[in-house]
Amino acid sequence: MKQHRTSLKDLAEQLGVSIATISRALRNSHEVSPEMREKVQELAKKLNYRPNPFAQSLRKESPKVVGVIVPNLVTHYYAAVLDGIEDYASHEGYSVISANSHENHEREAKAIDNFLNMHVEGIIACLAQDTVDYKPFEELHEQGVPLVFFARTCLENLFSQVVGNGDEAAQEATQHMIDAGARHIAFIGGPNHLDMVRRRKHGYLQALRDNDIPIDRDLVLCDKIDFDTARQNTIRLLKSDKQPDAILAFNDIITYAAFDAIKSCGLTIPDDVAIMGFTDGDTSAFVTPKLSAIVDQAHEQGQRACELLMRAIRGDEKIYRVVVPMILKIRESSEKK
DSSP states (O other): OOOOOOOHHHHHHHHTSOHHHHHHHHTTOTTSOHHHHHHHHHHHHHTTOOOOHHHHHHSSOOOOEEEEEESOTTSHHHHHHHHHHHHHHHHTTOEEEEEEOTTOHHHHHHHHHHHHHTTOSOEEEOOOTTOOOOHHHHHHHHTTOOEEEESSOOOTTTSEEEEEOHHHHHHHHHHHHHHTTOOSEEEEESOTTSHHHHHHHHHHHHHHHHTTOOOOGGGEEEOOSOHHHHHHHHHHHHTSTTOOSEEEESSHHHHHHHHHHHHHTTOOTTTTOEEEEEOOOGGGGTSSSOOEEEEOOHHHHHHHHHHHHHHHHTTOOOOOEEEEOOEEEOOGGGOOO
16 A cells, blocks of 8 residues: 655644644654653654655645656756656646756665655656666655656556657667668667666667578677767777677767767768667757767657656556657668768
8 A cells, every 4th residue: 555645644643642742843842841752753753754845834835846857967858858847747837846866876866855855746757877776766656656757767567657669769770771781780778777778779689680680799789878988889899890880879878979989980971880879859960971860759758757747646546658659860870872
């Protein structure tokens, strides 16, 4: 059974005293005996009571606020998702507070704790790339806090999710490069434990199988989502005896890292190495050559995530999985001559 958030009234009823007494005890007021203060504070800790600063300051009605946790706010994708969330939330009369985990699970857990202390009505989250312990999210479920995941997800049996059709899009993108003449296609991705990485890698591998192209594990590089790391890994691959003739890149950070690596090695795009990546940024059309991209439709993902959160806040306990289709934009970087 989900637990509702403990209130002053809950504490008062369990101890058989007034709400005013509970409030004074939690403030260590001299108007309450030391014995009662100890009882109240022990019970508050046991029931995970958290004071509501909004309620304390307004005394009437808490503001309608939701929290959003993203791994890297400076990228176009996450900024666009947040924009979609804010658009939908504003229409519903809600404000949005965002937190940047900086791809760190400890900061992610801290953001959750801060949101709980602020008594947000719900949370939308995308996992940090190093998150492998999902206990903080499981505790949200136990406390009855509405939560929706987007993009990088977990605990699909507990929380609604909004994702892209990354497997199908990766398969279609890989097929396009095969049709353009590529036969040694590399996949440069993020950590293998991320469901988003697994989905996109699966689509890439399926396209190779469908075309009877042998799978070369040396052409599959899954590492940290970091520009410098991806760039160095790509350079090592390009200088090896397994040099690919095309690259499918996992996200915008890795796409531009690989793009830069190809040029730094003195190779031409797309004749020596074609490249196509998952990115929602408009800048893909303004680099030279123009970059073929798999567009995430990030703004719509944000809107749909917020829509599901509003349903959960209003009491809908159904678990949804919404798939937002991606769009392939074929430009110069993947069209071999």
